Structures are given as C-alpha cells and as structure tokens.
Amino acid sequence: MEYTAAKEKFINTWGSLGTLWGINKAMAQIHALLFISPDPLSMEDVMEELHISRGNTSMNLRQLIEWGIVYKTSIAGERKEYFTSEKDVQELARTIAKERSRREIQPTLKVLKEVCSIKDDGTVKTKELIKKTKELYDLAETADIMLNKIVNQEQNWLTKTLVKLLK
Amino acid sequence: MEYTAAKEKFINTWGSLGTLWGINKAMAQIHALLFISPDPLSMEDVMEELHISRGNTSMNLRQLIEWGIVYKTSIAGERKEYFTSEKDVQELARTIAKERSRREIQPTLKVLKEVCSIKDDGTVKTKELIKKTKELYDLAETADIMLNKIVNQEQNWLTKTLVKLLK
DNA sequence: CTAATCTTTCAATAATTACTGAAAGTTTAA
DNA sequence: TTAAACTTTCAGTAATTATTGAAAGATTAG
Numbered sequence: 054m055e056y057t058a059a060k061e062k063f064i065n066t067w068g069s070l071g072t073l074w075g076i077n078k079a080m081a082q083i084h085a086l087l088f089i090s091p092d093p094l095s096m097e098d099v100m101e102e103l104h105i106s107r108g109n110t111s112m113n114l115r116q117l118i119e120w121g122i123v124y125k126t127s128i129a130g131e132r133k134e135y136f137t138s139e140k141d142v143q144e145l146a147r148t149i150a151k152e153r154s155r156r157e158i159q160p161t162l163k164v165l166k167e168v169c170s171i172k173d174d175g176t177v178k179t180k181e182l183i184k185k186t187k188e189l190y191d192l193a194e195t196a197d198i199m200l201n202k203i204v205n206q207e208q209n210w211l212t213k214t215l216v217k218l219l220k
Numbered sequence: 221m222e223y224t225a226a227k228e229k230f231i232n233t234w235g236s237l238g239t240l241w242g243i244n245k246a247m248a249q250i251h252a253l254l255f256i257s258p259d260p261l262s263m264e265d266v267m268e269e270l271h272i273s274r275g276n277t278s279m280n281l282r283q284l285i286e287w288g289i290v291y292k293t294s295i296a297g298e299r300k301e302y303f304t305s306e307k308d309v310q311e312l313a314r315t316i317a318k319e320r321s322r323r324e325i326q327p328t329l330k331v332l333k334e335v336c337s338i339k340d341d342g343t344v345k346t347k348e349l350i351k352k353t354k355e356l357y358d359l360a361e362t363a364d365i366m367l368n369k370i371v372n373q374e375q376n377w378l379t380k381t382l383v384k385l386l387k
Numbered sequence: 388c389t390a391a392t393c394t395t396t397c398a399a400t401a402a403t404t405a406c407t408g409a410a411a412g413t414t415t416a417a
Numbered sequence: 418t419t420a421a422a423c424t425t426t427c428a429g430t431a432a433t434t435a436t437t438g439a440a441a442g443a444t445t446a447g
Binding site: 054055056059060062063066070072073074075088089090091140142143146156157161164165167168171172174176177178179181182185186188189191192 | 221222223226227229230233237239240241242255256257258307309310313324328331332334335338339341343344345346348349352353355356358359
C-alpha cells in the first residue's frame with residue numbers, strides 16, 4: 054500500500070468510526086484529513102479532497118472548532134482562512150474526554166441523581182429503581198473521575214498510570 | 221417526583237444516551253426497563269410499557285442478548301419467554317467494555333497498524349501520515365489495555381484502582 | 388465606496404436508520 | 418397430530434439525520 058491508498062483508508066476508517074460514536078462522517082473525515090496533513094488546508098482543499106459541498110465543509114469545520122480540536126490559522130498574504138487540527142494525540146484525547154464528560158456524563162449524572170433521590174414508598178419496584186439508579190450513578194461518577202484524571206494530569210499520565218497498573 | 225415519573229425519566233434518559241452512543245433508542249430503553257424491573261418481563265410486557273411493536277421488541281431483545289446484557293429466562297408453568305437484564309453494574313460495565321473493544325477498538329487498531337506500516341517514500345506527507353497513525357495506534361492500544369483491565373479483573377478493580385489513583 | 392473574494396446560513400432533498408404489522412415459522416399442550 | 422400460543426422475519430413506510438447548493442452575509446484590496 055502506498056501513500057494515496059493509505060491516506061484514503063485512514064480517512065474512511067476514521068469516518069465510519071465516527072459514525073459509530075455519534076459523530077457524523079464528514080466531521081470525522083475532515084478531522085482525519087487535517088490530522089495527517091503537514092500543512093494547514095483551506096476550505097477549498099478540504100472540499101476537493103473529500104468531495105463534499107461548501108456548506109457541509111463550513112458547518113463541520115465549525116463544529117470541530119467548537120470541540121476544540123481544529124484551529125483556524127491565517128497564512129500571511131492570503132485572503133482565505135486555513136485550518137489545522139490539534140496534532141498532539143495526548144492533547145486530542147484530553148480535549149475529547151473533556152467534551153464527552155461535559156456533553157454526556159454530566160447530564161446523565163444529573164438525571165440519575167434526581168431519579169435515585171425519589172421518596173421510597175416501600176414497594177419493591179421503587180426500592181429496585183432507587184437501588185439500580187444509585188449504582189449506575191456511582192459507576193458513571195467513577196468513569197467521569199477517571200476521565201477527569203486523564204484530562205487534568207500532565208502529558209503522560211495515561212501511560213505512567215498504565216505502567217503502574219500493569220506491574 | 222414519584223415512581224412512575226422517575227421510571228419514565230430514567231428510561232427516556234437512557235434511551236437518548238444510547239442514541240448519542242450509536243445504540244438505538246428502543247434497545248437502550250428495553251435495557252433500562254429490564255434493568256430496574258425486579259422481575260423478568262415478557263415480550264408483551266415490554267411492548268406495552270414502551271409502546272413499541274412486537275417486531276421491534278423482538279429484534280432489539282435479540283441484540284441485547286447478543287451483547288450479553290440481557291438473558292432469557294423461563295418461568296415454571298408459563299409458555300412465554302421472559303427476559304431479565306444483567307443486574308450487577310460492574311458486570312454490566314465489563315460486558316459492555318468487552319463488546320466495544322471487540323467491535324470498535326480491535327478493527328481500528330488493525331487499520332491503523334496497516335496504515336502506519338506503509339513504506340516511507342521520504343516525502344513529508346508520507347512521514348506525517350506514518351507518524352500520526354502510529355501515535356493514534358499507541359493511544360488506542362493504551363485505551364484498549366485499560367478496558368481489558370476493567371474486563372478481566374475481579375469485581376472491584378475499578379473502584380480499588382481509583383482509590384489508588386486518588387491518594 | 389465598491390467589487391472581488393471568501394464564509395455562513397438554511398430550505399430543499401437525499402441518504403440512512405428505525406419501526407411497524409402481518410405473514411411465516413416454531414414450539415408445546417392435549 | 419393439530420391447533421393454540423408464542424416468536425421471528427422482513428418488505429414497506431416513517432422518522433431522523435446528513436448533505437447540497439444557492440443566496441445572503443462578511444471582509445478586504447484597491
């Protein structure tokens with residue numbers, strides 16, 4: 054396999070992986086493209102490479118910027134805007150973990166908290182609801198704390214931790 | 221808030237959370253319902269509670285069983301089949317982690333491995349592709365090892381580990 | 388100021404994904 | 418056996434989500 058094939062394979066895989074995780078294909082592919090591109094790309098570049106429309110490109114680039122994993126850059130003397138992705142995989146992981154916590158885990162915790170705080174009326178089904186949602190709450194909280202650990206520690210926390218865990 | 225409201229809130233939240241993660245709403249809701257139900261439920265029960273069709277219920281129950289988080293049970297003297305969900309949240313987390321690794325991480329690792337093994341033709345863009353996919357490979361592998369840790373350790377590994385990490 | 392260049396927005400449409408319901412299939416009681 | 422009770426399958430349809438492309442909105446060079 055050489056460059057062009059490898060690049061396409063990577064972009065496509067990243068795209069379908071994204072879909073699997075509720076991130077749309079175009080967004081994941083744009084990210085993949087920028088991630089492996091040594092230089093910033095313009096909107097035109099992205100459109101051409103991925104064969105997607107101007108509107109689609111614009112909207113998805115905006116989302117990626119909102120997520121904090123793609124940046125706008127200017128090139129001296131150029132009118133157009135250019136885009137780069139976060140190149141440090143650790144930082145990338147950190148940003149994504151943080152966003153997912155904010156968007157998914159926090160709201161879930163909130164609901165679980167509410168549900169498991171209902172008044173115990175003494176029936177079996179109420180007791181079960183309270184017990185199970187409480188357990189899920191604890192699990193989700195634990196997962197969130199782990200994510201936060203990843204988010205807030207220095208560069209290599211993940212690797213260091215693993216070494217510790219594996220010994 | 222009392223029982224019925226709390227139950228509905230929980231089922232709905234679990235449903236939309238599922239959607240966010242690429243698991244369809246009905247599947248997530250059925251799981252939620254079984255998870256908080258003290259007793260096994262029949263297909264009829266599930267259909268009525270969630271207002272979904274027989275076909276939909278059947279297909280999604282099958283998927284949940286495939287995932288390994290819902291079980292068929294028989295009730296003595298009853299013709300119908302009944303369903304229960306895995307009730308232990310740790311076990312639940314373990315099963316889900318294992319499935320996600322198998323379905324998502326492993327195939328990704330495979331592609332990343334292929335892509336980062338292409339021949340270095342000396343160009344900047346090829347070098348960048350190899351470098352970045354290699355880094356992603358390492359990250360994904362690390363994430364997978366962590367998941368496996370969760371999967372393969374005894375009951376309370378997750379909690380114990382956290383205590384260690386937090387000290 | 389204004390025309391050229393570039394970006395964003397959004398209504399229309401396409402593509403994908405989920406759901407229904409009825410028919411076919413399966414199991415078991417009698 | 419056979420028929421009643423139950424489950425699965427799947428073609429058709431509905432609902433959701435993604436994409437396009439053209440018009441409107443910005444920005445800047447001259």
